[in-house]
Amino acid sequence: MNKSTVVPTDRPVHRSQLRVRYAETDRMGVAYYANYLIWFEVARTDFLREHGLRYRDLEARGHLLPVGTVDMRLVAPARYDDALHVDVWLEEARSRTITFAYIIGRNEETGRNTVIATGCTTLVAADEQLKPSALPADIRLRFRDLCGGES
Amino acid sequence: MNKSTVVPTDRPVHRSQLRVRYAETDRMGVAYYANYLIWFEVARTDFLREHGLRYRDLEARGHLLPVGTVDMRLVAPARYDDALHVDVWLEEARSRTITFAYIIGRNEETGRNTVIATGCTTLVAADEQLKPSALPADIRLRFRDLCGGES
Amino acid sequence: MNKSTVVPTDRPVHRSQLRVRYAETDRMGVAYYANYLIWFEVARTDFLREHGLRYRDLEARGHLLPVGTVDMRLVAPARYDDALHVDVWLEEARSRTITFAYIIGRNEETGRNTVIATGCTTLVAADEQLKPSALPADIRLRFRDLCGGES
Amino acid sequence: MNKSTVVPTDRPVHRSQLRVRYAETDRMGVAYYANYLIWFEVARTDFLREHGLRYRDLEARGHLLPVGTVDMRLVAPARYDDALHVDVWLEEARSRTITFAYIIGRNEETGRNTVIATGCTTLVAADEQLKPSALPADIRLRFRDLCGGES
Numbered sequence: 001m002n003k004s005t006v007v008p009t010d011r012p013v014h015r016s017q018l019r020v021r022y023a024e025t026d027r028m029g030v031a032y033y034a035n036y037l038i039w040f041e042v043a044r045t046d047f048l049r050e051h052g053l054r055y056r057d058l059e060a061r062g063h064l065l066p067v068g069t070v071d072m073r074l075v076a077p078a079r080y081d082d083a084l085h086v087d088v089w090l091e092e093a094r095s096r097t098i099t100f101a102y103i104i105g106r107n108e109e110t111g112r113n114t115v116i117a118t119g120c121t122t123l124v125a126a127d128e129q130l131k132p133s134a135l136p137a138d139i140r141l142r143f144r145d146l147c148g149g150e151s
Numbered sequence: 152m153n154k155s156t157v158v159p160t161d162r163p164v165h166r167s168q169l170r171v172r173y174a175e176t177d178r179m180g181v182a183y184y185a186n187y188l189i190w191f192e193v194a195r196t197d198f199l200r201e202h203g204l205r206y207r208d209l210e211a212r213g214h215l216l217p218v219g220t221v222d223m224r225l226v227a228p229a230r231y232d233d234a235l236h237v238d239v240w241l242e243e244a245r246s247r248t249i250t251f252a253y254i255i256g257r258n259e260e261t262g263r264n265t266v267i268a269t270g271c272t273t274l275v276a277a278d279e280q281l282k283p284s285a286l287p288a289d290i291r292l293r294f295r296d297l298c299g300g301e302s
Numbered sequence: 303m304n305k306s307t308v309v310p311t312d313r314p315v316h317r318s319q320l321r322v323r324y325a326e327t328d329r330m331g332v333a334y335y336a337n338y339l340i341w342f343e344v345a346r347t348d349f350l351r352e353h354g355l356r357y358r359d360l361e362a363r364g365h366l367l368p369v370g371t372v373d374m375r376l377v378a379p380a381r382y383d384d385a386l387h388v389d390v391w392l393e394e395a396r397s398r399t400i401t402f403a404y405i406i407g408r409n410e411e412t413g414r415n416t417v418i419a420t421g422c423t424t425l426v427a428a429d430e431q432l433k434p435s436a437l438p439a440d441i442r443l444r445f446r447d448l449c450g451g452e453s
Numbered sequence: 454m455n456k457s458t459v460v461p462t463d464r465p466v467h468r469s470q471l472r473v474r475y476a477e478t479d480r481m482g483v484a485y486y487a488n489y490l491i492w493f494e495v496a497r498t499d500f501l502r503e504h505g506l507r508y509r510d511l512e513a514r515g516h517l518l519p520v521g522t523v524d525m526r527l528v529a530p531a532r533y534d535d536a537l538h539v540d541v542w543l544e545e546a547r548s549r550t551i552t553f554a555y556i557i558g559r560n561e562e563t564g565r566n567t568v569i570a571t572g573c574t575t576l577v578a579a580d581e582q583l584k585p586s587a588l589p590a591d592i593r594l595r596f597r598d599l600c601g602g603e604s
Contacts, residue, residue, distance in 0.1 A: 019344075021340060021343065021344055021347075022177055022178070022183070022343050022347065022357075023177065023183050023185060023340040023343060025177050025178040026173055026174065026176050026177065026178070027173070027176040027177070027178065027179075027180045027181075027230075027231055027512075028178075028517060028519060028583070029178045030178075030519070030583065032173070032174050033490055033519075033520040033523065034174060034487040034488070034490035034491050034494075035487070037486055037487035037490065038323060038325040038487050041323065041324050041325060041487075042321075042323055045323075045324065045383065054383070055324075055383070056382055056383045059480075064481060066481060066483070066486075066527070066530070067486040067527055068526070068527055069524075069525065069526050069527070070486065070523060070524070070525040070526075070527075070572075071522075071523070071524055071525075072522065072523040073521070073522050073523075074519070074520055074521055074522070074523075077519070077583055079178075080178055080358055081347065081356070081357070081358045119523075130481070130483065130530055170495075172491060172494065172495055172498075173494050173498065173508075174491040174494060178361075179366060179368060179432070181368070181432065184339055184368075184369040184372065185336040185337070185339040185340050185343075186336070188335055188336040188339065189336050189474060189476040192336075192474065192475050192476060193472075193474055196474075196475065196534065205534070206475075206534070207533055207534045210329075215330060217330060217332070217335075217376070217379070218335040218376055219375070219376055220373075220374065220375050220376070221335065221372060221373070221374040221375075221376075221421075222371075222372070222373055223371065223372040223373075224370070224371050225368070225369055225370055225371070225372075228368070228432055231509055232498065232507070232508070232509045270372075281330070281332065281379055324479055324480070324485070325479065325485050325487060327479050327480040328475055328476065328478050328479065328480070329475070329478040329479070329480065329481075329482045329483075329532075329533055330480075331480045332480075334475070334476050336476060381480075382480055
């Protein structure tokens, strides 16, 4: 689990921006917890696009990345219309799984940054029938680069 | 638009039961309006299953029914944990479109029935590429029966 | 119902940008229809903010705008990762209801604009107990201005 | 994390039934991962109701239980119209946090049970301003009972 609340410095980190939708709130007046997983997805789609790896293209080539595990820690509530950011990076890349880590934050008017949530998701490389299937070599190489060249 | 708040007596009406999920509420403390469309979908899936026409089987045969138009009127708010029912029937069946109508209600502890919302959705017969495509004859016949044998 | 697929020229129109999330697709491979209502909400929140009327502030003053009616026509499917825009304007402003109209479109790489959906939603002015309640005079005046000064 | 795929025998386990909605699927043809968190919520609401502790009543008394942490492992895909069950129990009850564990399964026509996912969520006792706040004694006692009388 990504317990850290600071982003790594040895690999690329992408920051996605989003605003909490009314639809995403619940009667507690805050964003409902399942939406954090959607925001994680938006951020990793953006991360991949920024690095020239559109996930839609990966699927078009027959490679799917369904989610295998989720860990999440909710630190502070997010409210309707809050402008949030999601920092995302590739934590680990293996031949059959890749792990993204995330920190959701909110820039306060005071200039302070409030951590809203942290989490990580492990995706499993699969074919179109959702059977486990190693990623092609070129994609694996790119993912390895995005992990800081190691792992 | 289905402005009526009474179900028809000349054709089969199915009643689906559901309970408002916390996820479906918003900060107003009531069910967010987009969820009504999901409840409509649950009800028409149930309606079709009850009449021996599983929508998943229809899709397996290559026939899809994407939504073309939606009309909805929200009459009274629904709240978390409310036990609701959705009455659904086939309003009209044509060779390329079918129209479902819905009334969402809540049974109060007093025995009274509160209308929560009414609506109708027109679905368009399409092939797997989502191109308009007439439904097969056996399905059209079944749909016509479910409209009271006419139309 | 907003059957038009062109925006009006006699009043302010706001354009919101959004990208279709994976979460918003369904097994048909296209955006599930309930999400269009969420996109309408995102657009009207943006519209109000652009015109100095943050909806969160309106709620903080005790004025809620729950949705009363929805009309929507889905014209062409939207797919994962599509960059869409939502044009939104105030169609009508009355003392107890306001009506927004929307056109969702997609800019194609050819430069052509594809209409994805059109719709309108009528919101009902209510107090915090969701009882109908006229909007305050300053807000009504602003809404009237945004309708082109008339109505 | 609840890594076990068998329910405990020393405490009450509730089984909720649900059917995968079309809205819950994504373009991969399977249930989108955020929906598992919604199903967990449905199951724990049902669990509490079965044991005479309606969560809506708890909120009416001013006690909220926002989610603090989530762990989830997705084992097999769930598809549209699948009839699933969610087994849920109270894993741990402390004065300020309670932990629910879940196993989502599907009864196959062969009679075999397929595990779809496992997970656990820790909820944090809070007041209406979402500040941490110990649960009242009567509730804590009930929660302790539901954990098998210990912890």
